[in-house]
Amino acid sequence: MNFTSFSHYWNDVFIRNVPVTPVGHNETRLTFNPATYEDSGTYYCTVDNGVPDRSGNISQTATSYVYIGATPKITKETELDIPVGAEIGKPAILQKTVFSKPDNISFNWNRSDSNSTFNYTNIKPENITLEIYGKTVNDSGYRISLNISSFSQEDIGTYTLNVCNGVGCSQFSVNLTAAGPPRPPKEFQQEGESSHTVRLSWLPNYPGGKFKQRFILEYKLQSESEWMTEWTSDWSEYLPQNQKMFYNITNLMANQVYDVRLSAENDRPKDNVSVFVNITAMTAKEAKKLSGPGSGIGGAVGGAVGSVVVVGVIVVLAVFFVRRSRLSSKNNAVPQTGDSDLTYEGLQERGDSAQYSQLTVYQNLHSSDDAPQTGASDGTYEGLQERRDSAQYSKLTVYQNLNSSDPNYSNLRSLSTM
Structure with missing residues (x-):
């Protein structure tokens, strides 16, 4: 009896040929040691004895489906450890796609600096992609999500997804960070004035992530429509959010009302400018000449x-x-x-x-x-x-x-x- 090697398929995708071990004259054996979930699939084996059948075929092929249970696995869609960036004040979604045999699973999310778990999660079946012995195959799995309705600085951190099935549990981590335009400056106000100068102050806000930050100041007479850029600050690596910043606009006209606006900018490639914050500023009257x-x-x-x-x-x-x-x-x-x-x-x-x-x-x-x-x-x-x-x-x-x-x-x- 002549036995060929086993041909391994995952669904309809050929994975590999697996050598066999003959056992006696008319038997062969395939052993997985150790076995992994990747060894699951359909195996084909061909045998012949040199005698054709009624159809003239001298070989016969047999198939066998192998199922190997394992703990849940991450899939190609979310296997890379890429930080998830979210914009302050907007929804943030953390998600992982997993493959599990057996199918029945349980899961929860938690953050590395907290023992609490999060209830605002979601799971749904999804077509997923696996890497099986170097071959890309399609199968069915699950997408498990953690939804944060309004992302804030306090939400920044590393989150872990725990998924369990009948075999055991697996953990998958994702790093949530801020990645958006900076937040608008806070407490923008006029501190003082003279006949030709107004003094302004504000507090820096969150820069939108691990980015450099700078400020852009514009002004115009209230009676006019065209804004003039008065000042653009230097880039700063870190600005304390509780430390006031100051700037004086000079060479203004006395006893006039001005519209002034301020925005923040970071060095993100795009979408890197905050909305403007606006105030009204007024210069003082000319000093009277005393008799x-x-x-x-x-x-x-x-x-x-x-x-x-x-x-x-x-x-x-x-x-x-x-x-x-x-x-x-x-x-x-x-x-x-x-x-x-x-x-x-x-x-x-x-x-x-x-x-x-x-x-x-x-x-x-x-x-x-x-x-x-x-x-x-x-x-x-x-x-x-x-x-x-x-x-x-x-x-x-x-x-x-x-x-x-x-x-x-x-x-x-x-x-x-x-």
Whole structure:
């Protein structure tokens, strides 16, 4: 009897020829030691004794199906240890495709840094691809998924799928990481301003994964439509998310409202820019130019000490005094403290008091006895000299009906401005 080697097939795909071991004259044997799930399949063996049958064939072929149970196996679809990248805030799906003989399985997912398991999983039958002794074959298996509805930084880590059947259990790991555009900057705000500068601050956010990050700042007048790129930062490997960043936009116009926006960018090949965050910023008004220092006249009017003082205004103001020889006293005399000291009482404020912005004080007034007289109570003075320590006043209140206890002066009055 002549025996050929066994031909191994997985479904309809030829896998290999397996040498046989003769046992006696009319028997051969195929032994798997050790046996694996890859040895499963259909085997064909041909034998002949040199005598043709009625159809003229001198050989006969026999088949045998071999089933070898094993723990679940990963399939070609997900066997590579490739990290799964997910975008922050969007769904993330971890999945593995497995082959199992026997078919009945149980499974669960857990994360390497946690003992808890996840319930949001799914399993469904699926056509899978296996590598059997170097040959690619198709078969039926399962796709087992872990669904994360909204991926966050806290979800980053290594996840393990445990799958068990009647023979034993197998574990398959997958690394979940972030791989998307960076998150928008946080707490973007105006910190301060001057007439031509606004100071901005913000907090960096997650860069979208293990990527470098930088920022892009744009602005425009609120009344305009075209954005201008003001600044693009340098790339940074790591930016603490709790450490403020600052930038000053300069050369702006005073007392204007600006729209300002900021985005983050990472060095991912595509989809690497965050959405913009927008604020409204305003510059300050121009600083006002201050006029010279001045002070208002305050307090009660007392006696004039020393020489007679005449108050003058920028717009021509003349104060006329009646001559001493023509004044009559309306009150009893009060003791004098000096030759030119006067004490007044019963002062009344005129309702039509004029307001003045600048006063000039004069001193050392000397009356000229031979000056022409313009009226019964008019006096003419000459030799007026401006005091160098003249005070500046912002408000002047004019008083009338001054009653003097000295018979020298009474009924002082102010002329209107020219």
